[in-house]
Amino acid sequence: MTRRIRLGEFPGGVLEINAYDDPTDSHSGVYLESRHADHRAQRGAEMQYRPTAIGYLRTDVSGIARFHDESQIRTLATRLGYDFADMIVYDPKFGRPPVARLKAQATRLAAEAVIIPGPEHFESGRIPPSLVEKLDVITVTPETTYARRATPPSPELPQRTVTGT
Numbered sequence: 001m002t003r004r005i006r007l008g009e010f011p012g013g014v015l016e017i018n019a020y021d022d023p024t025d026s027h028s029g030v031y032l033e034s035r036h037a038d039h040r041a042q043r044g045a046e047m048q049y050r051p052t053a054i055g056y057l058r059t060d061v062s063g064i065a066r067f068h069d070e071s072q073i074r075t076l077a078t079r080l081g082y083d084f085a086d087m088i089v090y091d092p093k094f095g096r097p098p099v100a101r102l103k104a105q106a107t108r109l110a111a112e113a114v115i116i117p118g119p120e121h122f123e124s125g126r127i128p129p130s131l132v133e134k135l136d137v138i139t140v141t142p143e144t145t146y147a148r149r150a151t152p153p154s155p156e157l158p159q160r161t162v163t164g165t
Helices: 040-043 059-079 098-109 128-136
Strands: 001-010 013-019 029-035 051-060 085-089 113-116 136-139 144-146
Touching: 051 059, 051 098, 059 085, 059 113, 085 098, 098 128, 128 136
Parallel strands: 051 085, 051 113, 113 136
Antiparallel strands: 001 013, 013 029, 136 144
8 A cells, every 4th residue: 555645734734635545445545634733833923813894885885886995995904904704785775774784794793893985885974973882984095993992972872970889
């Protein structure tokens, strides 16, 4: 029986391919084994957390530039270090509330940010404060971040009072 081994390294692991050639054995063939490599830890690099981002755009605003806008959103997410998870495309002819769907998808994916081509993709060209309460909102043009931690409390919410102990 002849055994041939091939090793292929990829980010995060090693792929080992074992080929067994035995003319007398009916079970000869190729067997794959995948092992996680600790080579990054040996070189001093550690696995880092990448926050999740989703994209959002309106078809009536993007028009024929829709795919360009999607590409710009993905590029910005990568450049800012986000793990891009989903693109939410809103078409007003379906009449579903876009911000509610956006919030629901962000919650489901545990997203930290939503990236949009520009503020004009929201009604009246303003970023909804209720969205900024849940997520960081990043615009491609102009490149601006509306950080949820920097947002003052919404006036609709009752003020909290602190009682002494």
